[in-house]
Amino acid sequence: MYGHSMGAIVGYLICKKIETLNIKKPLQLIVSGVKAPVYPRKEKIAHLSDSDFWNKILNFGGMPEDFDNCP
Structure with a gap:
């Protein structure tokens, strides 16, 4: 059985x-x-407002610049 990301869980x-x-x-x-x-996440972001969530995602890096205009 193989799982990646959420599929791993x-x-x-x-x-x-x-x-x-x-x-x-x-x-x-x-x-x-x-x-x-067994290793909990250091920071949970699912509860953030849409704006704060997308800002957090963009700060991770690696997203195309087109995503800068997210809600």
Whole structure:
């Protein structure tokens, strides 16, 4: 099973559920693009207003300049 970013979290949770159901497990779980669940995020931004959220996203860098006009 492979999961990237949010898919990594979903894959992890599916594997945990499979474990509790005692059914055949995937041979491997390969994840990327996200920290392990045991490492909490330093900062949560989902609760911010639209404007503050987009400013925070743009400050991460790596976004095309076209995104400068976000709400």
